[in-house]
Amino acid sequence: MCQLQLIIFSLLFFFLHPHPSLSSSPQSQSLQFKLHRRSPVGPHHASHFFSDLQRQHWIRSTIKRNLDNSKNYRPACRQSTSEAFEMPIGSGAYTGTGQYFVRVRVGTPARPFLLVADTGSDLTWVKCRRHADYPKEKGNGDGVRVFKPDQSSSWRPIKCSADMCQKTLPFALATCPTPDSPCVYDYGYSDGSRAQGIFANESATITLSSGKKTKLHGLVVGCTTNSSGTSFTSSDGVLGLGYSATSFASLASSLFGGLFSYCLVDHLAPRNLSSLLTFGPTVASSLIPSTPRVTPLILDSRLSPFYSVSIKCISVDNETLDIPPEVWNISSGGGTILDSGTSLTVLADPAYKAVVSALSQKLAGLPQIQMDPFEYCYNWTNVGTDLHVPKLALHFEGAARLEPPSKSYIIDVADGVKCIGFTSAPWPGTSTIGNILQQEHVWEFDIKNRRLRFEHSKCQRH
Structure with a gap:
């Protein structure tokens, strides 16, 4: 068979300090906090997928900027701990925004x-x-x-004259009217959205698995x-989980055995289901069987802050598709990230052409429906259980193979309507593994x- 170079995904997140940054010393305990997921699809939410296309322009421009101004990030050498911490992830499939929170x-x-968990961002904000005239707040959890x-005693603005501002922080501006002025950022996103403010060091309060609460100090947070x-x-902001010197994922993994893992429940699951986000060498492995799929994780500065792996080929019903190997090669202008x-x-x-062609041929007998931005959509109202749904597999380097459930690539977009859940990006350029294809798997x-x-899992805590 083949082997694949798949991007792997930065994982979630939290910057937990077991050293001076922690107000208390967790003795082999686990950290827990809530992560709420917002469903990207579901009946009448197909329009959301247009933002995916916009996001691809931003991803490609970010990678192009890295190619033009290559600078290597390597994680700091820290004394890691053998401890682990886990975070319960709760389903929030009721707003249709397509993000995990x-x-x-x-x-x-x-x-x-409530922050967007974004592996493609290295800015947390x-x-x-910063004044007394605050707007009236909404307290329902969605406002x-x-x-x-x-009003926070742990708030410490980062000065614009500091080396961190001038050399390290993402999208920091050169504006520095006085040495004591705050470090200012202007962060642009794929769909034209922007976030502007100042950087600071701040703390966060978390709960260990024992139930004990503690503080994380020195987090880089944007106001x-x-x-x-x-x-x-x-949402109330963004949790930057990209691979960079200031992201939560890189900082936390450097302190907890160099490992982190996550498990995303079905994107349409009811909100009472939960799954796991873990940092550390022990708790993460408990969800993964003794024979997990293993593939090299590519941390390439040309794709920063994204995580990448090497796809070798893609197959449908065990037939390898005819895809030029250059598509998966970073040096040839390709490569794959997980976002x-x-x-x-x-x-x-x-x-895209090879995958969609192979899948659509297998579904040729179904009545088609037009629904942008998808090329192939089908009336699924009267489809029987005996219908053969083609089996998709992504083959990674090292003989690891991702075989997602069919609902992750033949996706529900409206009542009685399913679509082949892929979109096309120009070549040359990177491919992106989205969160729907990642669902119901543990990723370490x-x-x-x-x-x-990685390994298949229902991602449910009991």
């Missing part, structure tokens, strides 16, 4: 915020106001909350005083050893 308690005293830094666009209407902020899987055009990212382990 984590509830983070920020500041002192701590207040909860919350909506905030906009604002962080009030002047966004001006945001525009549609990306953030249902939690994208719902659909986006394939470079040669791969071994940053230290540059290795990805």
Whole structure:
């Protein structure tokens, strides 16, 4: 068979410090907090997928900028701990935004915020106001909350004259009227949305598996005083989980054995189901059988802040598709990333044509329906259980094979309507594994050893 180079996904997240950054010392305990998922699809939500296409333009421009200005990030050498912590992930499939959300308690005293978990972003920020005239807040968990830094005793603005501002922080501006002025950012997103504000160090309050609460200090957090666009209407900000010096995922994994893992429940699951987000060498492995699929994890500066792996080929019903190997080769202008902020899987055009052609031929007997942005959609109302749905497999380097359930690539987009859930991206260019194709699998990212382990799971805690 073949082997694949699949992007692997930065994983979620939290910057937990077991050293001075922790207010208390967790002795072999686990950290827990809520992550709420918003469903990208479901009846009458097909229009959401247009934002996936917009996001691809941003991904490609980010990678192009890296190619033009290559700078290598390597994780700091830290003394890692053998401890682990886990975070329950709750389903939130009721708004149709296509993103996964984590509830983070920020500041002192701590207040909860619902942040987009984004492996394609290295900036973490919350909506905030730095003056007394705060807008009226909504308290139903879906409305906009604002962080009030002047009411947090742990808020420490980063100065524009600091080396971190001038050399490290993503999208920091050169604006520095005085050495003590705050470090300012202007972050642009794929759909034209923007976030503008200042950087600071701040704390977050978390709960260990024992039930004990503790604080994380020194987190890099943006105070966004001006945001525009549609990306953030249902959230309070963004949790940057990309592979970079300032992201939560990189910092946390460097402290907890170099490992993190996550498991995404079915994107249409009821909100009472839960799954796991884990950092550390022990808890993550408990969900993975003794013979997991393993493939090299590619941490390439040309694709930063994205995570990548090597796809060798794709097959449908055990037949290898005719896709040029250059499509999966970073040096040839290809490669594959895994992005939690994208719902659909986006394939470079040669791969897209091969995959969609093979799947559509197997479904040729079904009545077709036109529904943008998909090329092939079907009336599924009277489809019997005896219908053969073609089996898709992505083959990674190292003989690992991702065989997602058919609902992850023949997806529900409206009542009685299913579509082949891929979209096309121009070639040359990268392909993106979206969160729908990742669902119902445990993914363990071994940053230290540059290795990805994964296995099928229902992702449900009991």
